[in-house]
Amino acid sequence: MLVIIWGIATSGHDTQDKLQAKLGKWKVFVQWYVVTGFLLLLFSLRTLFDVVKFEYFVDHFLDPAIYGKNLDPNITHIGLADDEMNGLPPSYAALTIPEYLRWISLMGPFAGLATFFVVGFQVVRYLYRHRDQTEGHQESHLRGVVLGMPIVFVAMALRATIRQWAIMTGSCWTRAIAEQFKDASLEARQSKWTLLKALEMATYEQDLQVASAFQFFAVACFAQVCSLALSHILSNNNEDSDGERKERNIILQLLVLGLHAFVVLGMLKTIVNIVLAMISSNPDNEAFLEPIQDKILHTLDPVFLFATVLSVINMNLLGRIKKVEEVLPNANRKFNATRALLVIGQGQLTFLRSLITAGATSPVLHAINNFKFQGEQPFKDFHWNFGIHQARLLHSSLLCFECLLVAIVNCIVWAEPQKKEDLQEALLS
Numbered sequence: 001m002l003v004i005i006w007g008i009a010t011s012g013h014d015t016q017d018k019l020q021a022k023l024g025k026w027k028v029f030v031q032w033y034v035v036t037g038f039l040l041l042l043f044s045l046r047t048l049f050d051v052v053k054f055e056y057f058v059d060h061f062l063d064p065a066i067y068g069k070n071l072d073p074n075i076t077h078i079g080l081a082d083d084e085m086n087g088l089p090p091s092y093a094a095l096t097i098p099e100y101l102r103w104i105s106l107m108g109p110f111a112g113l114a115t116f117f118v119v120g121f122q123v124v125r126y127l128y129r130h131r132d133q134t135e136g137h138q139e140s141h142l143r144g145v146v147l148g149m150p151i152v153f154v155a156m157a158l159r160a161t162i163r164q165w166a167i168m169t170g171s172c173w174t175r176a177i178a179e180q181f182k183d184a185s186l187e188a189r190q191s192k193w194t195l196l197k198a199l200e201m202a203t204y205e206q207d208l209q210v211a212s213a214f215q216f217f218a219v220a221c222f223a224q225v226c227s228l229a230l231s232h233i234l235s236n237n238n239e240d241s242d243g244e245r246k247e248r249n250i251i252l253q254l255l256v257l258g259l260h261a262f263v264v265l266g267m268l269k270t271i272v273n274i275v276l277a278m279i280s281s282n283p284d285n286e287a288f289l290e291p292i293q294d295k296i297l298h299t300l301d302p303v304f305l306f307a308t309v310l311s312v313i314n315m316n317l318l319g320r321i322k323k324v325e326e327v328l329p330n331a332n333r334k335f336n337a338t339r340a341l342l343v344i345g346q347g348q349l350t351f352l353r354s355l356i357t358a359g360a361t362s363p364v365l366h367a368i369n370n371f372k373f374q375g376e377q378p379f380k381d382f383h384w385n386f387g388i389h390q391a392r393l394l395h396s397s398l399l400c401f402e403c404l405l406v407a408i409v410n411c412i413v414w415a416e417p418q419k420k421e422d423l424q425e426a427l428l429s
Contacts, residue, residue, distance in 0.1 A: 004032075006032050007036075007144075010030075028127055033123065033148055036148055037119070037120070037151065040116075040152060041116060041151075044158060047162060051162060055106065055169075056106075059169060061106055062097060062169065070171055073189075076170070076178040077182045077184070078170055078178070078189065079189030079191070079192060079193040079194075080095075080190075080193065081193075081194075094388075094389060095167065095389060097390075097393070101393060101397075104398070105394075105396075105397040107397075108157070108398075108400035108401065109158060109400070111154075111403070112400045112403070112404075115150050115400070115407045116151055116154070118407040118411055119147055119151050119410075121411065122147050122407075125415075142221045142225050145217065145218045145221045146218060146414070147410055147414065149214060149406075150341070150406045151407075153215075153345070153403045154399070154404075155211075156211035157396045160203075160204045160207040161397055161400075163200045163203050163204040163207065164200070164389065164393040168389055172197075172199075191283075198280060198281050198283045199281050202281035203277075205273060205276075205280075208396070208399075209277070212266070215266075215341070216263045216266040217263075219259055219315070220259075220260070222259070222315060223259035225324075225328055226259075226321075226324050227253075227256050228327065229328070230321070258311060259311060262311040262314075265304070265307070266304075269304060280293075302350065305347045305350060308343055308347070311342075312342060315335060316332055319331035319332035319335065320332065334410075336409070337406040337409035337410050337413070340402075341402065341403070348398065352394060353388075353391055355386050356391055357384060357385060358386065365383065365384065
């Protein structure tokens with residue numbers, strides 16, 4: 001939030017001129033996108049250090065035989081619930097990490113690191129090509145937001161992944177806690193374990209909500225660029241009466257009203273989810289929160305996903321307007337990957353929840369079991385084991401790969417044609 005405020009405060013031409021006068025060529029290092037990228041890189045490197053140290057080395061790449069000792073009540077006195085017992089393959093329990101999910105989650109940090117390299121290359125390339133230009137252009141500001149979105153998501157997704165690992169491997173039940181509760185009753189140990197899980201899941205949710213908030217900020221920046229572009233339509237119609245210009249202004253505002261409403265509702269939804277996650281960190285609040293969260297999951301989330309799709313269509317239509325094309329050439333091509341990540345960020349976990357079979361009947365599995373072909377049900381006995389913990393881990397892990405794809409697409413579509421002499425100069429330098 002502080003970096004966003006800094007970016008807004010320094011985006012004007014006058015501020016950029018003052019920075020240029022004081023810092024000269026070093027001005028680039030105080031630009032909001034450079035500061036953001038540097039802080040996110042440090043944040044992600046700290047996360048990668050944890051992953052390499054614990055998941056790769058201590059747990060031998062999440063070897064069930066190694067981390068399974070954490071989940072053995074006879075060794076660590078962990079207070080597992082009934083559905084979490086015997087959670088090691090090949091048997092299934094709530095904390096089981098299937099083999100496919102194990103390797104997807106382990107490869108996620110590599111995809112995250114690759115995303116930083118791709119985005120870093122784009123930033124360096126842009127800074128080199130525009131080293132003699134003045135900062136502060138709206139298109140440049142929007143470029144920084146769009147190119148930076150994947151690394152924000154990666155940083156938060158990696159943090160969310162290690163939170164889910166902490167639950168599924170039992171690593172949040174530390175040796176100190178095990179020693180403290182070795183003589184405690186089963187009820188006391190289960191209560192402590194429930195509290196630890198609630199804390200980890202609350203932080204998981206907050207990490208991803210921060211990433212979602214940055215998405216809404218990107219949509220707001222796009223809407224702002226469109227508003228400035230469409231305002232030129234008014235300035236080119238000086239012969240219209242005041243009433244006609246007023247009506248035209250209302251119509252132009254309606255064009256971006258949908259995006260502004262989506263941003264406001266999205267930010268409110270993010271704040272509500274963060275607050276609910278904070279409250280859910282105390283298991284005693286479960287009875288109070290359960291009906292609210294159930295309402296959000298089954299009613300508000302699908303509705304907001306639909307609103308997201310409508311906003312993506314709105315952005316696509318705005319990108320076709322000639323005035324927007326003049327301000328932001330090839331707007332739709334440049335925003336396709338961002339729109340895809342917007343839909344994925346809002347809809348992927350909702351879809352994965354529909355695959356959950358633990359404690360409920362998956363609507364997707366139900367449809368497959370009842371599928372009829374020539375009067376028969378060929379998939380009647382088809383079944384899979386999938387729970388909320390598997391869904392959360394798969395969601396945060398897939399986000400790392402999806403962000404890498406978005407970064408690669410952005411690297412291609414946001415590339416500017418380079419003259420042959422510029423390329424030769426870059427190679428010689």
